[in-house]
Amino acid sequence: MSNVNNKQFDVVVIGGGPGGYVAAIRAAQLGFSAACIDAWTNEKGGPAPGGTCTNVGCIPSKALLQSSEHYEHAGHAFADHGIAVTGLELNVGKMLARKNTIVKQNNDGIVYLFKKNKVSFFHGHGAFLQKVDAGYEIKVSGKTEEVIVGKHIIVATGSNARQLPGAEFDEDLILSNDGALKITEVPKKLGVIGAGVIGLEMGSVWRRCGAAVTVLEALPTFLGAVDEQIAKEAHKLFTKQGLAISLGVKIGDIVKGDQQVTVNYTDAKGEVQQAVFDKLIVSIGRTPNTDGLNAQAIGLQLDERGFVAVDADCKTNLPNVWAVGDVVRGPMLAHKAEEEGVAVAERIAGQHGHVNFNTIPWVIYTSPEIAWVGRTEQQLKADGVAYKSGSFPFMANGRARALGDTSGMVKMLADATTDEILGVHIIGPMASELIAEAVVAMEFRASSEDIARICHAHPSLSESTKEAALAVDKRSLNF
Numbered sequence: 038m039s040n041v042n043n044k045q046f047d048v049v050v051i052g053g054g055p056g057g058y059v060a061a062i063r064a065a066q067l068g069f070s071a072a073c074i075d076a077w078t079n080e081k082g083g084p085a086p087g088g089t090c091t092n093v094g095c096i097p098s099k100a101l102l103q104s105s106e107h108y109e110h111a112g113h114a115f116a117d118h119g120i121a122v123t124g125l126e127l128n129v130g131k132m133l134a135r136k137n138t139i140v141k142q143n144n145d146g147i148v149y150l151f152k153k154n155k156v157s158f159f160h161g162h163g164a165f166l167q168k169v170d171a172g173y174e175i176k177v178s179g180k181t182e183e184v185i186v187g188k189h190i191i192v193a194t195g196s197n198a199r200q201l202p203g204a205e206f207d208e209d210l211i212l213s214n215d216g217a218l219k220i221t222e223v224p225k226k227l228g229v230i231g232a233g234v235i236g237l238e239m240g241s242v243w244r245r246c247g248a249a250v251t252v253l254e255a256l257p258t259f260l261g262a263v264d265e266q267i268a269k270e271a272h273k274l275f276t277k278q279g280l281a282i283s284l285g286v287k288i289g290d291i292v293k294g295d296q297q298v299t300v301n302y303t304d305a306k307g308e309v310q311q312a313v314f315d316k317l318i319v320s321i322g323r324t325p326n327t328d329g330l331n332a333q334a335i336g337l338q339l340d341e342r343g344f345v346a347v348d349a350d351c352k353t354n355l356p357n358v359w360a361v362g363d364v365v366r367g368p369m370l371a372h373k374a375e376e377e378g379v380a381v382a383e384r385i386a387g388q389h390g391h392v393n394f395n396t397i398p399w400v401i402y403t404s405p406e407i408a409w410v411g412r413t414e415q416q417l418k419a420d421g422v423a424y425k426s427g428s429f430p431f432m433a434n435g436r437a438r439a440l441g442d443t444s445g446m447v448k449m450l451a452d453a454t455t456d457e458i459l460g461v462h463i464i465g466p467m468a469s470e471l472i473a474e475a476v477v478a479m480e481f482r483a484s485s486e487d488i489a490r491i492c493h494a495h496p497s498l499s500e501s502t503k504e505a506a507l508a509v510d511k512r513s514l515n516f
């Protein structure tokens with residue numbers, strides 16, 4: 038850590054997650070003196086930049102999803118390929134150690150990128166002190182305390198898991214995303230409250246490892262933000278895999294015992310139920326993290342839900358103070374945070390940084406994966422937009438058959454008059470990768486005919502996107 042007091046920077050970023058560290062790098066690339074303050078600390082007390090995403094989010098969850106998928110394939114899918122597996126064993130300790138190594142590689146990668154781009158990194162907690170002539174003073178509390186000044190400040194302090202009142206996280210029996218990524222022994226019975234993105238991804242990990250997983254969701258609809266047809270398919274497939282999903286429940290008392298936790302709830306029929314779990318993951322959304330930022334010292338405005346209030350350009354109520362990522366409105370996604378971070382650095386440089394909220398892709402990394410961009414069929418109906426729809430099942434795709442992974446479909450929605458693509462919705466193998474083509478298409482305002490006329494490699498899963506585009510015009514070739 039630097040010991041220079043009152044060090045002055047053009048841009049100081051508070052928070053080193055995907056929003057913050059990328060903003061700091063982009064600011065440095067644009068010729069600014071840039072600093073990034075991040076509080077995340079590893080088990081040895083050292084810095085661990087990368088935020089939620091790197092430490093307890095995107096990266097470790099995908100590592101465990103991959104390991105658990107290999108385990109499930111070895112146990113169930115390999116036999117179809119003529120590969121006999123005997124003595125299959127899961128070493129949870131090794132699986133977690135691999136995940137930790139991947140996290141560390143990402144932490145180290147960011148430290149390297151800071152050095153490469155000459156971003157000054159401060160490991161510690163940042164809090165506003167006061168407005169001064171040269172900008173804003175920030176107190177950094179780490180191994181030592183110091184004050185730095187930024188002409189521009191970017192707040193990128195991210196989010197934390199929301200607690201359920203009366204069932205606070207202890208990370209032993211009642212787990213947030215953090216604890217859910219550190220379970221050292223496969224629980225026999227795992228409860229999950231909230232059938233959102235984390236609940237489905239982490240529920241899938243531990244189900245594949247052998248846990249009996251029950252997911253309790255308050256809403257009567259499954260994955261309400263997802264296209265209804267895709268959500269219905271997902272519900273069917275996840276249920277078949279063994280996830281016991283109860284919708285429309287009302288959670289009552291949660292009682293912790295020595296080794297187990299009891300969840301009392303009312304089911305959709307109004308009947309009182311009781312379930313006993315070895316571990317309980319609570320994944321009911323996340324809250325913005327502004328704790329300890331001392332926002333009031335400079336009069337930084339928060340909204341009624343505690344997010345830093347910003348306009349469409351990530352400007353706060355104060356001159357030269359910006360905020361990006363999970364701590365502001367909009368989807369809580371790493372790539373959205375990154376795009377905002379880059380755009381803000383460019384706006385500070387007088388450029389026209391831009392984030393297109395209509396083309397931010399979503400991915401749920403279950404098996405099959407779910408990915409989408411643009412509007413769903415139900416949104417188009419609600420918006421009164423006349424549209425055409427085309428879909429193509431992976432069942433009819435040669436590459437999917439070769440992979441042995443034929444569940445799901447690609448669905449394309451296009452404007453009935455102009456044929457502009459309005460949404461693409463995928464459930465199936467590698468949906469996370471396939472969605473990129475749809476994002477590019479929508480960013481360039483392509484029509485479904487554009488995709489239908491583009492040559493796609495054969496055999497590839499991406500041919501399903503082309504076929505869905507052909508289906509919009511009712512001229513599929515392979516279905």
Ligand code: FAD
Nearest residue numbers: 052054055056076088089094095163195362363369370371
């Ligand atoms: P964060 O990543 O939360 O980073 C904020 C950083 O600021 C943290 O390091 C924090 O310690 C630090 N900080 C906070 N306050 C201060 C302070 N006062 N001083 C100094 N430092 C401070 N998104 C995806 O797009 N894809 C995924 O696959 C995905 N998977 C996820 C899986 C899980 C289990 C979870 C929980 C989230 C996942 N997300 C995913 C969401 C993603 O992690 C977030 O959207 C993203 O991390 C937000 O980035 P951010 O920079 O805004 O904040």
Ligand code: NAI
Nearest residue numbers: 231232233234235236254255256320321322323369400401
């Ligand atoms: P979420 O918003 O995705 O899902 C929360 C679910 O909990 C909702 O379905 C909600 O109806 C339900 N719920 C809320 N209160 C409840 C209650 N009292 N009882 C029962 N159910 C209740 O939130 P989640 O899963 O916690 O994830 C947080 C965010 O992290 C996501 O919205 C997403 O932005 C991000 N994330 C992204 C991932 C990705 O991109 N693949 C992976 C994981 C997280």
